[in-house]
Each structure stands twice: as structure tokens, then as C-alpha cells.
Amino acid sequence: MNVLVCAACGRRLSEPLRLLPVLPERPGRDGREGPDGTRHAPSTVPRGTCAVDPEPSGAPYVPHPDPEWMGAAVPGTVVLDPDGPGCLMSAGPRDTLVVHPDDARGFLEPDPSSTEIGCCGPPGREGPNELCPGCGARVATLFADCSGPYETHYLPGAVRTVLV
DSSP, X not given: OEEEEETTTOOBOSSOXXXXXXXXXXXXXXXXXXXXXXXXXXXXXXXXXXXXXXXXXXXXXXXXXXXXXXOOXXXXXXXXXXXXXXXXXXXXXXXXXXXXXXXXXXXXXXXXTOOOOOSSSOOOTTSOOEEOTTTXXXXXXXXXXXXXXXXXXXXXXXXXXXXX
């Protein structure tokens, strides 16, 4: 098993994790309230695991060349282009480490400068919104609104894995 640590200061940033060979397909959300009182989709990865997401994740966003495209701009959601027809697509970091948000809870701090608000949690559209409590480095993006997936993406250059 491995834990994720801050590349800048070495502080532990996750529960012990086992790397999955591929990122599972993102589960759909039915919009109904779950047993915990939230309307989150199920997490993409189970507790105690992580997976590399080879696709771009989150901000920044760029116009998709096909105005008819309606794909995923951030994991599981579509962002409409306010300046023209069609949608925006993610041009954010690739190869983020996706973990269940509960495996990061208590190890990260929300970025106080983040202004985005979702009805059930941060949608993650502004980019990294989680900080290392040790040094304040931006290390992850929490996607936790009911409009998209329920997952935490650690930035590839901001963390490293340590065997425990």
C-alpha cells in the first residue's frame, strides 16, 4: 500500500491506497438522495484505491472545435461556452491521481480563495481547490457537487507516493 505525500513538504495527504490498473468507468447519478443525505454520484474509485486519469481534468477550459459536441468538460459534466455555440472542453492536467474523497478527508484543506459553490459541494470547475495543510501548496481538486462525479484528483507534480 502507498500513501500520497506533498511533493513540496512531505506531509501525508491520503489514507493508504492501492493503485488500480485502469480508471473505472464513472458511474451515473440518479439524482436521488443517498443514505448519507447527499445527492452525490457514487465515487469513481472505491475507498482504499486510486487510479490515474489519462484525460484532461478541470480548468482551464477551451472551446471544442465541434459546436455540436456535448462531451465531458470536467469529469462527468458539460460546460456551455458563454461566448459562442457549443461547449467548452477541459484542457486541465492529465494523469491526475483519482481517489475516493473520503480517502483524502482530514488530510487536505479547502482553498479559502476558491469562490465556486455548488449545491452539494464544490464542482471543481475553477481548478485545484484543495491545499496541503503543511505548506499551503495546491495539491488537488475536489469534485463533489451533485452535477458531476464524486472524486478527488491529485495533481501529478504536487504529490508523490510513499510505500507504507
